Amino acid sequence: MKRYLNPDKASWPQILERPLFNAADLTGKVKAILDEIKSDGLPAIQKFTEQFDGVAIREFAVTEAEIAEASQLVDAELKAAIEIAASNIQRFHASQVTELRKIETSPGIVCWQKAVGIEKVGLYIPGGSAPLFSTVLMLGIPAKIAGCSEIVLCTPPNKEGKIHPAILFAAQLVGVTKIFKLGGVQAIGALAYGAGSVPKVSKIFGPGNQYVMAAKQLVSIADAAIDMPAGPSEVAVMADESANPAFIASDLLSQAEHGPDSQVVLVCNSEKLVDEVEAALAKQLAELSRMEIATKALDHSVAIVVNSEDEMVEMINEYAPEHLIISMNKYLEVAEKIVNAGSIFLGNYTPESAGDYASGTNHTLPTNGWARSFSGVNLDSFIRKITFQEITKDGIQNLGPVIEKMAAAEQLDAHKNAVSLRLKSLE
Numbered sequence: 001m002k003r004y005l006n007p008d009k010a011s012w013p014q015i016l017e018r019p020l021f022n023a024a025d026l027t028g029k030v031k032a033i034l035d036e037i038k039s040d041g042l043p044a045i046q047k048f049t050e051q052f053d054g055v056a057i058r059e060f061a062v063t064e065a066e067i068a069e070a071s072q073l074v075d076a077e078l079k080a081a082i083e084i085a086a087s088n089i090q091r092f093h094a095s096q097v098t099e100l101r102k103i104e105t106s107p108g109i110v111c112w113q114k115a116v117g118i119e120k121v122g123l124y125i126p127g128g129s130a131p132l133f134s135t136v137l138m139l140g141i142p143a144k145i146a147g148c149s150e151i152v153l154c155t156p157p158n159k160e161g162k163i164h165p166a167i168l169f170a171a172q173l174v175g176v177t178k179i180f181k182l183g184g185v186q187a188i189g190a191l192a193y194g195a196g197s198v199p200k201v202s203k204i205f206g207p208g209n210q211y212v213m214a215a216k217q218l219v220s221i222a223d224a225a226i227d228m229p230a231g232p233s234e235v236a237v238m239a240d241e242s243a244n245p246a247f248i249a250s251d252l253l254s255q256a257e258h259g260p261d262s263q264v265v266l267v268c269n270s271e272k273l274v275d276e277v278e279a280a281l282a283k284q285l286a287e288l289s290r291m292e293i294a295t296k297a298l299d300h301s302v303a304i305v306v307n308s309e310d311e312m313v314e315m316i317n318e319y320a321p322e323h324l325i326i327s328m329n330k331y332l333e334v335a336e337k338i339v340n341a342g343s344i345f346l347g348n349y350t351p352e353s354a355g356d357y358a359s360g361t362n363h364t365l366p367t368n369g370w371a372r373s374f375s376g377v378n379l380d381s382f383i384r385k386i387t388f389q390e391i392t393k394d395g396i397q398n399l400g401p402v403i404e405k406m407a408a409a410e411q412l413d414a415h416k417n418a419v420s421l422r423l424k425s426l427e
């Protein structure tokens with residue numbers, strides 16, 4: 001990790017820069033793949049799956065037999081853990097159902113909203129370097145609560161053309177309706193345009209690497225809505241003397257191990273703490289199976305010592321991390337001042353892994369600074385709220401003149417006339 005001591009504010013944007021990749025090249029490359037999928041459909045997704053996943057697949061749909069076989073391959077303890085996590089995620093997302101009341105805005109004018117689940121949704125489950133079956137729970141559970149009728153899941157196949165059994169088990173548990181062994185840009189293109197047996201959906205959800213994230217952003221221009229840009233994982237830790245250096249190191253590594261393009265950030269008030277965290281990192285890193293990946297992520301990660309708590313808060317709000325852990329004495333007070341973050345973890349006994357798997361909150365979150373403008377996935381992501389209004393004869397007589405006045409001022413005579421005709425009919 002690069003270390004900065006009380007850096008000048010003007011240098012913050014540069015210090016907090018996410019790992020660079022050639023954005024122009026990436027967009028062009030991803031767009032070329034998407035264009036081919038749009039025009040050629042099935043042959044294009046077959047070709048790109050061979051090229052990027054190294055496996056030749058003719059039919060991408062997962063069969064009932066494959067799902068049944070997978071269930072046998074997941075051990076009972078893992079199944080039980082998945083079920084407990086699913087129950088917490090279900091409880092938290094079910095609590096997001098809001099009561100939508102009818103409101104009489106003025107006499108005779110009643111307005112209300114109805115929440116309607118998006119009919120066809122596509123869930124992308126990352127699988128390039130680790131089979132993230134936890135993401136199936138994070139996306140499938142709110143989709144089901146929202147009442148989405150078609151829930152289509154895509155995830156990359158391995159070299160044998162198979163999907164990790166825990167992904168299939170979780171998909172069946174949450175009620176996914178169709179599953180395809182299809183990953184990367186190919187999956188996003190197929191879900192956005194329809195290709196082979198993959199149906200076109202109205203909205204695509206889920207995290208992924210930079211190719212997946214770019215593909216989602218590109219298809220969202222004209223072909224399918226998306227949840228948000230959710231790319232390479234990040235965590236920032238704010239720490240003071242109450243923090244435990246070994247815990248901090250473990251949290252930083254938990255996100256560094258996701259991919260070489262992950263970034264982790266430590267913001268604290270003492271250089272001694274940075275030394276202790278560095279020592280703990282070295283020790284824990286040596287024992288990680290994904291040591292190489294985590295080491296690459298740490299190469300472009302930063303530890304920053306600042307002068308005051310206010311500066312810590314300001315820096316985090318500027319960075320807008322996907323995850324923020326606050327390991328500080330007054331963590332609740334500090335958390336109140338955070339306005340830009342995807343998900344916040346409070347105190348020394350709340351590791352980010354809890355939210356990644358099982359506490360109940362959603363782990364599909366905005367990265368790369370998008371927490372300034374997007375929420376993470378939640379129940380509302382799967383819902384549209386349709387508004388209704390009903391106006392009585394008294395109501396139109398009361399409000400009609402207001403509408404007429406405003407329509408005339410906007411020089412929209414037909415709008416005014418739609419009211420005037422009704423008022424005349426009541427004379």
Ligand SMILES: NC(=O)c1ccc[n+]([C@@H]2O[C@H](COP(=O)([O-])OP(=O)(O)OC[C@H]3O[C@@H](n4cnc5c(N)ncnc54)[C@H](O)[C@@H]3O)[C@@H](O)[C@H]2O)c1
Pocket residue numbers: 052053125126127128129130132135156157183184185186207208209210211212230231232233258259262322363364365366367
């Ligand atoms: N933000 C979040 O909420 C969140 C949650 C979980 C995971 N993540 C992130 O998701 C990512 C998962 O990445 P992953 O790679 O393991 O899995 P992935 O499923 O996102 O991507 C794998 C696919 O990328 C495609 N690909 C690989 N190299 C390519 C190339 N050169 N050109 C075009 N396509 C290519 C392949 O088709 C492959 O199937 C990680 O970065 C992780 O940090 C983010």
Ligand SMILES: N[C@H](CO)Cc1c[nH]c[nH+]1
Pocket residue numbers: 132134135232233234255322356363364365
């Ligand atoms: N940390 C990831 C979100 O950035 C989610 C995840 C899934 N599995 C483990 N972690």
Ligand SMILES: [Zn+2]
Pocket residue numbers: 233254255258356
């Ligand atoms: Zn994680």
